Amino acid sequence: MKLLHLDSSPLGAASASRRIGAAVAKTLADATPGTTVAYRDLAATPPAHLGGELLQALRPAPGAPAPDSAAVRAELALTEELLAEFLAADVVVVGAPMYNFSVPSQLKAWIDRVAQAGRTFRYTAAGPEGLAGGKRVIVVSSRGGQYAGSAYEAALDHQEAYLRAVFGFFGITDVQVVRAEGLAMGPTVRDAAIAEALAQGERLVETA
Template sequence: MVNILHIDSSPRAERSHSRELSKEFVSGWKAEHPEDAIAYRDLGHHPVPHVDEPWIAASFSPPETHTPELTEAIRISNELVDEFLAADRYVFGVPMYNFNIPSTFKAYIDQIVRPNRTFAIDPQGLRGLVEGKKAVIITSRGNDFRATSPYAAYDFQEPYLRAIFGFIGLTDIQFINANSLTEGDDARTQSLSEARAAIQDAIAQW
């Protein structure tokens, strides 16, 4: 049995393309692998807190030294990290906002990138602790940000996600990018059709 963590980050509901596509991936996977366990977290409708000063103090100090205030400050982060590490694979639905990710997803990333939990600092430097796992990241974008597009240089979404997840050791990542969603009906229909085909291929190979 494989444990999958499915996360959506769009504040939209039925109008969200990233939600629709991530749901299609998970539903398709579940149809092929009914024995697998899927946990779901909706960051768009139930955001997690941003880090604050007590969180930083708790994150960079030994748990046995924590006051009740610091214990509470890091509690949600501990829950999120435990959930993240319990999964073998991840499915993320992430719309592009202002060439990058929504603040809801950034707040989540800040909560789970933790010293001695998801990365280590040792004499050799920084080392990711999240190893042997896979992720599919399904994005929705208003414009065309493919390598051949003049907008390609503005894509800070995929490079950032590859960098931050790679930093904690998660390097086996497949991106399915639905581009051109606000460039007219024909472009949107074609892009969504291509994304759905990529989802089916990913399910078969994942």
């Protein structure tokens, strides 16, 4: 099995998603001997945001010369590396804090690199089609508030809902969320939420 583990919290040892994500990745890897793990710290080494030159190189406008500087070639190589890593993975563990109701921009920058027409999805006469199906994605969601209660709270969630939409668009139907929420609601709620998420992570091997 090939497991890709992504972290996107910049908070190091203080990060809940890093702690829970590491435990989830270890549980899944230990359950399948021979698993190879690729790890990418998107907070330590974030992919650059899509700029004009890179976009032009990725999607050249008809008749326009594609930019070919050393910097663009390096960014194209990184894009290929991220795509290959993602496409090769059987299981992807995504550490994803909620930032301003969505995901950290470092994680969004990774999504912008792997969301490539013809690689992870394509448009057909019948509509969009995902090309990266057959994987299992575990989203390790951490957030200061609570969003899994009322419809109003759920409507504010552009983090888990967004990641489900993105991976679904890529054709991935097996998306599970390991959630620690209410992390800013005092130490009692925080500790219980992290303990529950760690326990949920351990149960993932039973639901594989």
